[in-house]
Structure formats: structure tokens, C-alpha cells
Amino acid sequence: MKAEFEAVGSPEPKNWDDIYDALKKLKAKYPDSTPLGGRGKELGQNFRQFFEQSFTSGKSGQPAFNDQVVAFDPDKKEWYYGPTAPGFKDSIAFLAKLYKEKLLDNEYLTMDMNALQAKIKDKKVFMIDDYVGGLSGIGDLNPGGVLVPLPMPTFGGNAQILGYTGSHVGDRGTVLSGSLKGDKLDRVLQMLNYMYSDEFYDHLYWNPEVTGEKDGKKYYTNEGMYSGDAAVKDKYLPWSIMGGFQVDNETTTKAGTPYADYKLNVLTAEANKDKYLQQPILPFDTEQSKRLSEIQTTLTDYWNQTIDQFIVGKKSMDDWDGFISDLNGKGAEEEVAIYNEVYKKFFQ
């Protein structure tokens, strides 16, 4: 809430120290409040997820929310386990501190949008953690207040690499039936080659209403794409599905085919290459994927259960080393080893 932050002399906190000071001042002004809130019931354990994104990454290049917590260090050129980064422990300790001092909503884990809106109206919450789209819903019901989006400060980590969703070329492939032989196989491969060609792509997408041409180069007009997925789909591509790529916060919708899916990942990566570093996409084999999947489910259960215990004070931060050791025992070290093994094999 902009006005409240201005009133306590912190119109635009830049880092977590600023935010902490502003929350303290708001708490002093409104003792019954817990100034920082969130809707954990709908978004999961959202506060820590934002921090997790700074230290972790998914195997398909997406920031982790609850699962893959392995991250790539571009300087050392190796993968490491996210929670072992000192900054990550600091971020959880910081949330625990906010919770203990009642600066973080004591029921943030089970809040939904309605309950959060009620708390904002009652001046119990002044700052929330949500995605940009979520703000409009809250704003509509609070005509008197103005919510100002602030970039989420980090505690270090490789946020630059990992703070962006979908900026990588996906590691998808095409499955061919083992019974395809001789002429049939050749024809299928021919078709696949065609589907992955610029000729096919142009043939599919080239339409003056959704694409334009400038200096001999084709580009995609946002207006055409935004005019409605259904319109584009029904009019030009009745058989296809839709995809989208993102530059900053603007999403451009495109019709999808296996190639289009691949292509829009390339476009996304291209569009963001100066803003976000890329992390390698690792081609795990079936055995490795299966083993990673087994490890990750077990780790995720333990991870989700324990991190919240640290934040709400059911576990002391002094037990952090034990937590890391437990994670290793449940397969974290093995997970990192598989990542590094595949990275070394294909990238070094």
C-alpha cells in the first residue's frame, strides 16, 4: 500500500533491510497488524518460493517452485545443491525472523485471496508477495489504496540466471515407433524434417494479420496474437494448440506444433539473452531421469515439510546443517552427482 509506506517514510524500499525497517515502522504504527502477507493456500509456500528461485533451477530450465533444487554455477561450471548456498539459509532465517517478530502474517500458509483482501482492508497487511497478475484482483476491491509492484530483492544466488521462466530451448523430442522400418521410417523422418524447417514454420504462421515484415525480416505483431487465442486458432490454425513466449512481463501467444514449440523457446531465449544468462539443458537418459524423479519426490516432501518448520519456528536455524545432511541422505548428493556427470559428458 503506497500511502502507508510513504506515511512511515519508506516510499520505495530497495532491499530487504529497507523492507524490514518499513515493516517495523508499520508494525509500530498499527500494533495489531502483521504488515507482510501472502496467500499460501493458493500459491503454495510463496515467500520461500521466491527465494528458492534465486538458488535453484529445474532440469528443463525453469525456476524451481517445489521440486528441482539443483542450481548451476556459471563461474565454477558445475551444478550444486541450492540450499547449500549461504544466501539461501539467510533468506529462510530472515523469514523466520519476520515471523517471530509478527512482521510476517502468522497465518500466511493458509491464506487465500479473499482472506488476504480482508486483511488489507482492515489495515492488518500492507505488503504482499504475489505475482503481478494477482495485484489487479486486490486493487479492484481496494479503490482507496494503491499497490505498487516492487522487484523482489534477493539474498544472492544466481537469480539472474534463474529468475526467469521459460527462457530456454526445451529438451523435448519426438518419439518414433520401433516398428517403423525402411521406406516408412524414411517418410516419417522426411515429414519430421519438414515440420522442423523454416519453410513449414513460415507456411504455418505467415499471415498479414498476425505477422508483419520489416526490412526483409518477418516479425510477429502483438496485436494480432493478442486479438484472442481462439480467433487465431479458429481462423488460421484450426488444428493446432497454442503456446506463448515471454519477454519481461509481456506474453506473446502463438499457435503451437512441435516445431513451433521449439521455435518459440528459441525466440524467447534470443529475446532474453542479454537479460538472463542461460543454463545448460542436460540430456538425461531414461535411467537417470527415473532415478532423479524418485529422488526428487522424496526430497520435495521432506523439503516442503521442513522449510516451513524453520520459518514458523518449529525448527531452530541451528538445525540447518542437520537439515542439509538429511537432504543429502535422502539423495541430494546423488542428484547433484548425476547433474554434474551428464554436464561433464555433454558440455565439457
Next chain:
Amino acid sequence: MASTTDVELTLASGGRGRGRSAAWKKIKRSRFLYLLLLAPVLWYVVFAYLPMVGVLIAFQDFSLYKGVFHSDWTGFDHFKRALTDAGFWAVFRNTIILGTVTFVFGFPAPILLALLFNELRDGLFKKAVQTISYLPYFVSVVAIVNIAMIMLSPSTGVVNGFLKLIGLHEIYFIIEPGWFRPLYVLINLWVGTGWTSIIYLAAMSSIDTQLYDAAKVDGASRLRQIRHVTLPGIAPTITILLLISLPSIVATNFEMVLLLQQPITYSTSDVVGTYIYRHGILNSEFDYTTAATVIFSIISLAIIFASNRIARKFGETSLW
């Protein structure tokens, strides 16, 4: 000359023929009843027996692309993994504890409620209270859990409001592992007690009123009437419902657990159903979770057999 055996065979064969014909006539006569039976039989075949073929994937490195009949066989690998996985045994333990606690409190509650209702005079109050008691049964689990969460909110819930009023600290019930089981049992009682009590009330209504009159003449108090007339009168109903409820000690209400649990309460709230949901559905480990389900089903069956044997030993009836 035909031997004795031949004669016997001929007679027997003729007898079977007549038997078959009689049976067919019987079926023909009751054809509409058999037609009615067809629907549930089909339901069981399609939804309960045919899917059992899927148990095969517990022994496979199951691939969605290859299907049940073409995936590679792995023997007992998934069973070994489940049996040595501490996580599986933890959720197994939670399931049994939750089921047993719910059974222990949930079984006598409707009997008590029905006894209380039975003592009320017929009238508007009795009708209103009865209706209110079984109303939650018709509300969806999602709504029930949401109402519970609102009531238990540490900041705005009535329960914590009361705690604060009497000078106690508020409790964030939903994230307390120690509170999960009591909450689950209480919500189950809230939802099911009123509804199940109807069965006992029906049983009570069939008790001969002359027995109560005779007890009154003998100077029996209300409590004695309950003890010596009402309870013996509904004893057969109690026994049957007890036997029917026995399998519930290995079952939990998946939707309710899923809605009520938070990752922070997994130590008490994670049950076989939610574990399989996360591993199997969310993480696509269909083969492993099928193996885990088979293990759980076998152990559950053993528990039900044991319970039935105990019931047969100490009671007069049993499930089979």
C-alpha cells in the same frame, strides 16, 4: 447289460438336465430382477475387476507409450523399494492410526446421539436438532474443510476468539502436526454422526413400547431403561454396523486429508492416499505407487481378517 455306474451316470445326467431347465425357468421368471442386478454387476466388472489387470504395472518399468502389455518387466524391484522406503512406512503408520482413531471415536458417537434423540419428546425441537445434526453430511467436503479452516483461523476464527477470551494463546491449528488427528476426527464426527444416528433411531423405533412400560412399572430410571431396554434392542444393529465399519480402520477420507493437510503437518497427516497421489499422479511414478498400493492392500486385508476373527471369537457374528 448296462453296469450300475452307467445307470447312475444316465440318471445323474438326466437330473442335471432337469435342474438346468428348472434354473433357467427360475431366471426367466425373475428376469427383471436379474436385469436390475446386471447394472451393479457390470459396475463391479468394469470398475473393480477389469482395472485389476493394471496391477501388472507394479512388476514393470511402466511406460505410458508401451502400455501395460509391452512395458519391460522388473520383477519385485518396486516392492523392494516400497518395503525399504521409510517414507512409505511412515504414511502407512499414519493411515492406520488415523483410521483407528476415527473408528474408535466415530463408531460410538452416533449411538450416543441416537440415544439422546430417543429421549427427546417428539416435536419441533427434536426435528430441528435432528435436521441440523445430519445437515453437514450433505455439504461437500471442500466446503466443510473451508468452514473448519475459517473457524480455526488464528486471527479471525471463533475457536481462537474463545481461547483468547479465556486468556489462552491462539493456536494455528492447521499447521500443528499434533492437532491434525483430533481435527480430522472432529470434522468426521461433525459430518457423519447425525447421519449414521438415523439408522440407530430407526432400530430404536422398532423396540416394543410395552418393554419400556414394564420397566417403568418396575421402577427403572431413564438410564436403566436405556441400559436394559434400548441398548439390547439395538444390539443386532450395532453388531452389524460394527462389522461393516471394521474395514474403515485401514481407510481414510482422501479428499478431507488432502484439503486439511499442509506440508508442515506431513508427519501426522500424510497417509497412503496422499502419498500415492503425490508420487503416482503428480510425479508419474505409476509403477512404484501401484506396488505400494498392492502392499498396503495385502496388509489391510490381513488386518481385516484378524479383526473379523477377533469379532467371531468374542461376538456371535462376523463379516463372514
